Amino acid sequence: MFCSRARQHGTLPLLSNLFKKSSKPSLFSSNSNPNISNQKTTTRRPTSLATLNPQETSRTISITYSPVASICSLLSNSVKEPVKIESLLEDYKEMLNSDIVLQVLMNYKQLGRVKTLEFFSWAGMQMGFRFDDCVIEYMVDFLGRRKLFDDMKCFLMTVLFHNGRVTCRAFSICIRFLGRQGRFREALCLFQEMETKFNCRPDNFVYNNMLYVLCKKDTSGELIDVALSIFRGIELPDTYSYSNVLVGLCKFGRFETAIEFFQEMGRAGLVPTRSAVNFLMRELCLLSAKEGAVNEVRVHGSRKPYTILVPNVGPKSGAIRPAVGVFLAVCDLGLLPSTFVIIQLITELCRLGKMTEAFEILKVVEERKLNCVAEGYSIVMKALCEYRLVEEASHLFGRMLSLELKPKLVVYNSLICMLCKVGRLDDARRVFQIMSKKRCLPDSVTYTALVHAYGEARNWEVAYDLLMEMLGLGWIPHFHAYTLVDKLLGEHGRIDLSNKLERKLESQILHKHCKAGQLEAAYEKLRSMLEKGFYPPMYARDAFEHAFRKYGKLEIARELLQNMDKAREPSKTEIRSS
Known part of the structure; x- marks a missing residue:
């Protein structure tokens, strides 16, 4: 052609x-x-x-x-x-x-x-x-x-x-197609020739497409100043004109100018596009996260290079504050950012300990009935528990229950761990009971926190019951939790319960090895149990036999199984009670 x-x-x-x-x-x-x-x-x-x-x-x-x-x-x-x-x-x-x-x-x-x-x-x-x-x-x-x-x-x-x-529409089509293919200079040249060569004055549609190409499609950042000069040449900039420039300024790290443009847009009575607001807030949150980040520095002066961690001690621009201001401003204008950006904002506020601002954002989310309200509550709850703000966390937890939000396991664990650390065991046990009523299954973190708390309080009965319940659900307790409870049982002369607890733990570890296919570890564990006079229950014995049969090594374990079966005959009554 x-x-x-x-x-x-x-x-x-x-x-x-x-x-x-x-x-x-x-x-x-x-x-x-x-x-x-x-x-x-x-x-x-x-x-x-x-x-x-x-x-x-x-x-x-x-x-x-x-x-x-x-x-x-x-x-x-x-x-x-x-x-x-x-x-x-x-x-x-x-x-x-x-x-x-x-x-x-x-x-x-x-x-x-x-x-x-x-x-x-x-x-x-x-x-x-x-x-x-x-x-x-x-x-x-x-x-x-x-x-x-x-x-x-x-x-x-x-x-x-x-x-x-x-027409201007024809030029707009050309500019947009050229920009999508990365031919930015050609698009700019065509834009500049509109009046001089074609005698066609650009309208806002042409301006906006040119700004779209220079601000959103260009990745080099070399043409952002050209975009600003083009923007200043628009007689009456509209929403898309401002929004394109906002994205470009944030994209190339010129956040102060971007905030100025956002404020100028507000004075002009214009509302930015949702994508521009999302981009602006997301970049501000990322900038705030980088301000407190730890940088890796490679040291090459020694014989063998190594890496050290150096905290970022540069000047802080306080990017999170303008992010909150942008959010509240667009909310007043009837525009809401995406749920992803809102969660990102709440997370960064909680990380910085700005709980007042986080509560303010969460209130707006709840009033607007956004689908991220449950996740927002969970993030704020975790932060309150980390900072040990007991009253605020308790109030927010009650608010979650009243709104029927169904807290997740991480919320229950955070609240229980906080209450255990501050010594409010009755409240922690009450939260644990609510957790059971809401059919949220606990995990090892839940039980470990409670066992440690009751163990430190010298309440060996509750600590023992919780540890046995944990073992019954298939969770292996932490070594320190088991040692703490076993020590308390020994101090109170409950050697029978200590032996029962040890036998239960050994059986659970054996069952875990069998399910994971760790045959050598399972064999050694069963052999050590038999030497101590511990005979595993039938479910652990069946799991042991099934694991060795599955991998074609049943003959190796047959002698050990026969010895166990012989030893179980005179001790059947004892095994049944265990």
Whole structure:
């Protein structure tokens, strides 16, 4: 068609030959071209590019006039019998108009790309490229979707050469397609030539597309100052103008300027887009997290290089405060960020210990009935427990129950651990009971915290019961928790309970080894149990036998199993009681 880029796509050198009458252009491969029926129906003529979306042409488009059907039929048949398009469409020269050209172009699925471009080139030569705006816009979109950017620019120059008119919408389409493909300089050059070469003053739609390309698509950051100068040239910036610049400034780390733009936007009575607010708040939260981060520094001065951790002691910009201000400001305007950004904001506030601001954000989330309210409560609850704010945590926990939010296991564990650390065992046990009523299964963290707390309080009965209950659920207690309870039992002369506890623990460890397929560890554990006179219950014995049979090593364990069965006969009563 126009240049080397077009030849790479296999297109015809059509429009480049408009300034001279050339020979027949070469063809390239095309799609199947079924004949179009000569059906007469009436359709309303498209009046905007939105109605001319090429994606909508996947279905059969009805033909408005019989000349359109005839032209499509002739072009489709000419694929099998190549004929010069000048002679093929000689009878239709006088009746050509923009509406007929547009209807033929919209049937490119049936004609194929080659015939569509060939027809448009011929029609342009016949009409001197004096098309209606919708035809120009449709053709620019057609070329942009096929990444024929050199052809697209040559087409605009051809229209200009024939004193045709190119609309702002056509330029917007070109700029957007060029930006999506990373051709930022070409898009900027086309934008700058609009007034000087095409005598077309950009409107807000063109400005916004240019800012979209420079701020959102460009990743180098070299053109952000150009974007700011373009923005200042807009007579009346709108929501999208500000939003594009906001994203670009945050993207390249110019947060102070971004906040100034946000405030300026508020004074102008404009509301930013939701995506721009999300981007701004997310970047501010990330900046706040980096301010307190620990950096890794590689030391190369010694014989063997090593890495040390160095806290970030640089100047703090306090990025979390403007993030909260942005959130509250957009909420007053009726716009809410995404739940992901809200959770990110609450998490960062809790990390910094700014619980007042976190409660304020959580209140807004609850009032607006967002689906992230449960997760927000959980994050704030964990932070309150970490800072041991007992009264605030208790109040918020009661609030969660009143709202029927069903706290997660991590919330229960955080609350129970906090209450145990401050010595409020009755409250911790009460939370544990609520946990059971709400059918939230405890884990080893829950039991370990309670066992340690009651053990430190010298309440060996409750500590022993909790440890046995933990073992019954299949959880292996921490060594220090078991040692603490065993020591208390010995101090109170309960050797029988100490032996029972040890036998239960040994059986549970044996069962765990068997389930994990750790045959050697299971064999040694069972052998040591038998030496101590401990005989595992039937479920542990069956698990041991099943594990060795599964891996084809039952013969290795058979002697040990037989010794265990013989020893169990005189001790059946004892084993049943255990």
